[in-house]
Amino acid sequence: MSHATAAREFIADSQRTKWHDETIWFVRHKRDLAAASVPEWELLRSTASAIKRHTLSRLDEYLEQFEQNAIRHGIKVHWARDAAEHNEIVLKLLKEKGVTNIVKSKSMLTEECGLNPYLEAAGIEVVDTDLGERIVQMRKEHPSHIVLPAIHIKKEEVGELFHEQLGTEAGAADPNYLTEAARNHLRDKLLNAGAGLTGVNFAIAETGGIVVCTNEGNADLGTALPPIHIASMGIEKLIPRLEHLGVFLRLLARSATGQPITAYSSHFHRPREGQEMHIILVDNGRSGILADEDFNRSLNCIRCGACLNTCPVYRRSGGHSYHATVPGPIGSVINPVRDPAKFESLPFACSLCGSCSEVCPVKIPLHHQLYALRGVIAERGLLPLSKRAPLWFATAVFRRPWLYRAGGRMARMVLRCLPRALVYNRLNPWGRQRELPVVPEQSFRRAYADRQAKRSK
Numbered sequence: 001m002s003h004a005t006a007a008r009e010f011i012a013d014s015q016r017t018k019w020h021d022e023t024i025w026f027v028r029h030k031r032d033l034a035a036a037s038v039p040e041w042e043l044l045r046s047t048a049s050a051i052k053r054h055t056l057s058r059l060d061e062y063l064e065q066f067e068q069n070a071i072r073h074g075i076k077v078h079w080a081r082d083a084a085e086h087n088e089i090v091l092k093l094l095k096e097k098g099v100t101n102i103v104k105s106k107s108m109l110t111e112e113c114g115l116n117p118y119l120e121a122a123g124i125e126v127v128d129t130d131l132g133e134r135i136v137q138m139r140k141e142h143p144s145h146i147v148l149p150a151i152h153i154k155k156e157e158v159g160e161l162f163h164e165q166l167g168t169e170a171g172a173a174d175p176n177y178l179t180e181a182a183r184n185h186l187r188d189k190l191l192n193a194g195a196g197l198t199g200v201n202f203a204i205a206e207t208g209g210i211v212v213c214t215n216e217g218n219a220d221l222g223t224a225l226p227p228i229h230i231a232s233m234g235i236e237k238l239i240p241r242l243e244h245l246g247v248f249l250r251l252l253a254r255s256a257t258g259q260p261i262t263a264y265s266s267h268f269h270r271p272r273e274g275q276e277m278h279i280i281l282v283d284n285g286r287s288g289i290l291a292d293e294d295f296n297r298s299l300n301c302i303r304c305g306a307c308l309n310t311c312p313v314y315r316r317s318g319g320h321s322y323h324a325t326v327p328g329p330i331g332s333v334i335n336p337v338r339d340p341a342k343f344e345s346l347p348f349a350c351s352l353c354g355s356c357s358e359v360c361p362v363k364i365p366l367h368h369q370l371y372a373l374r375g376v377i378a379e380r381g382l383l384p385l386s387k388r389a390p391l392w393f394a395t396a397v398f399r400r401p402w403l404y405r406a407g408g409r410m411a412r413m414v415l416r417c418l419p420r421a422l423v424y425n426r427l428n429p430w431g432r433q434r435e436l437p438v439v440p441e442q443s444f445r446r447a448y449a450d451r452q453a454k455r456s457k
Contacts, residue, residue: 002345002384007317010152020152021315027148028309030258031359038250048247049363052300055238056290062205062238063281069208070279073270078280083113086282090115090197090230091122093278097228099194101125103186105212105219106133107199108146108303109232109282112325115197127189129218131182138165144319146326147256147305152318186218196222200233200279201302202248206241209269210279213252213262220266229277231268235286236299248302251361255304285338295369298333300362307356307366313349322346329356329366336373344382347373408443415439 011017035041055062067077080086086109094102102119104110104126116126116137128137132150136143138161143149150158159173168181198219202211210231212219223229239245253259271277290296308314308328319327324335324343332346347370356366377383378391397404416439424431440447 001323003317003321003323003349004345006323007321007349010318010321011316016152016154017316017318019154020318024145024148024151024309024315027257028306028359031255031306031309032258034254034258034260038254044247044251045361045363048251048302048361049300051239051244051247052362053297055240056236056296056299059235059238059290062240063235066203066205066208066238067281069206071208073208074277075208075270076276076278078278080280080282080284082284083282086113086232086280086284087115087118089280090232091119091124093228093230094119094124094195097194097276099124099228101127101189101193102195102197103127103129103190103193103218103222103226104133104196105198105214105222106130106149107197107232108143108325109199109234109284110197111142112284113232113282115232127186127193129186129190129222130214130216131179134182134186135161142320142325144327145305145308146303146328147308152320190218190221190225193222193226195228195230196224196226197230197232198223200231200237201252202239202245203233203237203279204240204242204245205238207269209267211245211249211265211267213249213265215257215259215263217264220264223268224272227275229268229271229275231277231279233279233281235281235283236290236301252302252304255306255359255361289334289337292337294372295333295337297364298330298337298366298369300364301330301334302362304361306359306361310355310359312351312353312355317349322349329370330364333364333366333369333373336377340373340377340380340382344377347371347377348387405443405445412439412441412443 038044070077078089080089100123102124106128110116116128119126128134130149132148133143135150135153135158139153144152155175155178156173158178159168159171162168162178162181163170163172166181166185168178172178196219198212200210201213203209204211210233212231214220239248249261249265253262268277286299289299303326305328307330308319311329314328322328322331322335324331324346326334329350332343332349335343336346350367350370352367352371354367357364357368360366383391397407415436423436442450
């Protein structure tokens with residue numbers, strides 16, 4: 001299903017669309033205030049971009065260094081070529097220890113790998129402990145945002161969900177009351193979990209340690225009590241040295257939510273006494289993106305969500321319309337690069353306004369990459385006829401200036417007397433969201449020539 005088709009359901013609820021747009025723009029505004037409070041903000045962005053580009057240019061060396069240092073500290077390191085291998089490794093580790101229930105902190109990589117349904121099919125209970133993640137898990141949905149997974153859900157809907165599944169009062173919508181109910185529900189899950197699984201925000205080659213950033217402390221609770229800690233990590237999460245971490249921590253929370261820093265930035269360098277710690281290094285298509293010189297800068301992404309918050313298309317169409325683990329501008333790059341046939345419509349879910357590139361903390365030229373991807377998709381013959389036909393027509397006209405001028409004259413005459421029903425009807429989807437401008441008396445070319453003639457007098 002194309003993005004435009006999938007977005008139709010979200011847009012049909014105009015009140016939700018307006019609320020979603022305004023809520024996410026509020027987060028974008030907070031980001032602007034936070035960025036403006038740091039005088040060296042642009043230097044931080046440039047530094048982070050340079051560190052990431054350097055790391056990717058020597059990724060194989062840094063991965064080996066990270067593995068050696070992690071093993072030296074007692075961490076068991078596994079490698080997974082794809083999602084299937086990642087899931088098999090997790091299940092094998094759990095079965096070896098007889099674990100039947102785990103708690104997870106928010107991890108978009110495990111969403112990408114489809115870990116939850118895989119483990120549940122094998123009889124393992126999986127409980128997401130991030131509040132937003134738990135809400136979408138209870139609704140049997142996927143996150144609609146990489147930082148704010150339940151941003152598409154109103155508090156009244158959460159109240160109804162908790163009443164049905166947690167036994168809270170009917171009609172309750174007070175956030176404090178609902179959060180307390182979730183806390184009590186999750187406390188039992190955390191205390192009795194057989195293993196804790198986290199994602200990884202940053203991994204440091206120099207130390208072999210990982211850093212996990214949360215605002216709820218759920219990753220710390222989920223790893224402090226169970227006898228096994230499993231960390232799932234995309235291979236692009238590496239940075240070379242510990243001294244580089246401060247650059248990214250200063251950028252991450254400010255870009256994501258406008259906070260100076262996430263409430264908890266937890267460092268894991270070795271298993272605690274009596275605990276096993278495993279890190280799974282996952283490729284799952286990242287090597288392919290790295291080999292693509294045109295689009296490998298997308299691997300710089302630190303998953304802050306700033307490009308989603310500023311994107312006018314994302315804000316008004318919702319995250320689920322992208323049908324991908326990572327939605328928004330960055331998702332519209334990495335998903336089609338991996339699978340252009342499946343995600344051919346995503347690069348076109350973009351106004352090319354460039355706002356995403358302006359806010360990206362690691363300076364990924366997102367709108368340039370989206371524009372380039374459109375060409376890739378067209379060259380591969382993946383454009384639907386509804387897009388190919390107008391482009392063929394436009395190409396034929398633009399290649400013949402006389403035809404362009406004649407067409408302009410004819411259009412100015414015809415559009416003045418064109419019956420409105422021919423443009424705005426059920427058979428013409430173009431007219432559903434647009435209003436034609438008033439037809440000018442003369443062409444731009446004629447108006448410009450007249451102006452130049454007046455100036456020369």
